[in-house]
Amino acid sequence: MMLVNWLISVINRRIMKLLVALALIAYIASVWGTYTNMRSIQEHGETKIEQRIDEAVAPLREKIRDLELSFTQRYPPVKFLSEKDRKRILITGGAGFVGSHLTDKLMMDGHEVTVVDNFFTGRKRNVEHWIGHENFELINHDVVEPLYIEVDQIYHLASPASPPNYMYNPIKTLKTNTIGTLNMLGLAKRVGARLLLASTSEVYGDPEVHPQNEDYWGHVNPIGPRACYDEGKRVAETMCYAYMKQEGVEVRVARIFNTFGSRMHMNDGRVVSNFILQALQGEPLTVYGSGSQTRAFQYVSDLVNGLVSLMNSNVSSPVNLGNPEEHTILEFAQLIKSLVGSRSYIQFLPEAQDDPQRRRPDIRKAKMLLGWEPVLFFVVLTVGSAGGRAEQNYPVLQQRAGTSSQ
Numbered sequence: 096m097m098l099v100n101w102l103i104s105v106i107n108r109r110i111m112k113l114l115v116a117l118a119l120i121a122y123i124a125s126v127w128g129t130y131t132n133m134r135s136i137q138e139h140g141e142t143k144i145e146q147r148i149d150e151a152v153a154p155l156r157e158k159i160r161d162l163e164l165s166f167t168q169r170y171p172p173v174k175f176l177s178e179k180d181r182k183r184i185l186i187t188g189g190a191g192f193v194g195s196h197l198t199d200k201l202m203m204d205g206h207e208v209t210v211v212d213n214f215f216t217g218r219k220r221n222v223e224h225w226i227g228h229e230n231f232e233l234i235n236h237d238v239v240e241p242l243y244i245e246v247d248q249i250y251h252l253a254s255p256a257s258p259p260n261y262m263y264n265p266i267k268t269l270k271t272n273t274i275g276t277l278n279m280l281g282l283a284k285r286v287g288a289r290l291l292l293a294s295t296s297e298v299y300g301d302p303e304v305h306p307q308n309e310d311y312w313g314h315v316n317p318i319g320p321r322a323c324y325d326e327g328k329r330v331a332e333t334m335c336y337a338y339m340k341q342e343g344v345e346v347r348v349a350r351i352f353n354t355f356g357s358r359m360h361m362n363d364g365r366v367v368s369n370f371i372l373q374a375l376q377g378e379p380l381t382v383y384g385s386g387s388q389t390r391a392f393q394y395v396s397d398l399v400n401g402l403v404s405l406m407n408s409n410v411s412s413p414v415n416l417g418n419p420e421e422h423t424i425l426e427f428a429q430l431i432k433s434l435v436g437s438r439s440y441i442q443f444l445p446e447a448q449d450d451p452q453r454r455r456p457d458i459r460k461a462k463m464l465l466g467w468e469p470v471l472f473f474v475v476l477t478v479g480s481a482g483g484r485a486e487q488n489y490p491v492l493q494q495r496a497g498t499s500s501q
């Protein structure tokens with residue numbers, strides 16, 4: 096009996112152990128099942144949520160892409176230049192009329208351009224189409240203060256250029272042309288850059304020699320109302336040659352004659368913009384004196400090509416850049432009046448003090464040493480007479496035959 100009891104207890108314990116083990120396995124299996132089930136539900140849910148988010152965000156992403164595309168600046172085409180040929184070029188006064196066209200040319204040629212301007216007469220909008228381009232930088236800076244940057248070439252154009260602007264603050268005009276030029280020459284010396292000075296035909300003053308060649312020393316009233324500009328530029332030239340002789344700085348001096356073209360400031364008081372504005376507004380075209388004083392106007396693209404040719408030449412003495420086609424101021428007034436189709440009349444006012452009577456560049460030096468001459472001229476087209484229409488003369492800007500605009 097004892098043996099039977101012992102056997103039963105042993106069997107019971109084994110069965111119990113087996114039952115406990117089975118229960119444990121069943122429990123683990125059920126926990127595992129629940130866990131994997133929950134995971135798959137969760138994963139499924141997550142995928143669904145992600146899908147929904149994606150669907151909701153897709154149109155927003157599309158909108159952002161559209162906005163980015165619409166804000167992406169499109170620049171004028173720029174040539175590729177190798178590291179060896181690409182120059183770092185500083186243009187002072189680069190936001191002005193001539194400077195902005197020069198900026199366009201040098202940028203499109205593939206150089207790195209830094210424009211420095213205090214926006215006295217220049218405008219940001221003149222160069223805004225380059226803002227953000229990797230080769231372009233615009234610095235708001237007055238050249239009367241020193242500038243520390245690294246460049247290979249400096250086009251020094253900073254200076255007011257029209258009589259009302261340079262007479263507005265004669266002391267500042269003198270400082271810009273003297274201290275400003277000293278600062279730029281100092282920079283050129285420090286970094287070993289070549290400097291081109293934008294000088295002017297005004298260094299010849301009211302000339303006694305006609306046409307004016309580079310050997311003529313000029314006839315300037317040193318205490319007249321134009322002296323701050325004329326003498327400022329004459330001293331600037333003197334400084335260039337002092338730096339060349341004493342410090343070995345490479346200099347180029349362009350004596351620029353009257354220039355016209357787009358981006359001239361309408362209210363800056365230059366004769367071409369004055370006449371155009373007056374003709375458009377139907378106001379009298381104001382001619383100072385008899386109107387028999389002469390000027391010769393070149394188009395800005397011709398000037399820009401001349402400046403770049405001079406900078407890259409080995410000509411260190413001054414060079415005239417201008418159009419030798421000479422007209423009286425009265426002829427210009429009539430030309431612009433007829434171009435605009437205006438009914439304005441021409442009004443004669445008292446002669447301006449120290450106004451040069453004759454102005455025409457002798458450009459033989461530029462032709463011979465740079466192979467440069469202006470290619471754009473005014474010609475008069477006669478249209479009409481056919482079909483009973485009256486003949487009419489239209490002045491248009493035309494390229495000289497057999498030339499290219501470079």
Ligand SMILES: NC(=O)c1ccc[n+]([C@@H]2O[C@H](COP(=O)([O-])OP(=O)(O)OC[C@H]3O[C@@H](n4cnc5c(N)ncnc54)[C@H](O)[C@@H]3O)[C@@H](O)[C@H]2O)c1
Binds near residue numbers: 237257351
């Ligand atoms: N346009 C012409 O017919 C003509 C003729 C002869 C010489 N130039 C010379 O060419 C250069 C450019 O003339 P423009 O017609 O383009 O004149 P502009 O007035 O349109 O440009 C001159 C630029 O220089 C900037 N500037 C003036 N003072 C400055 C200063 N202290 N610091 C920094 N920037 C300053 C102005 O803000 C402007 O952007 C001038 O040096 C001018 O004397 C022009």
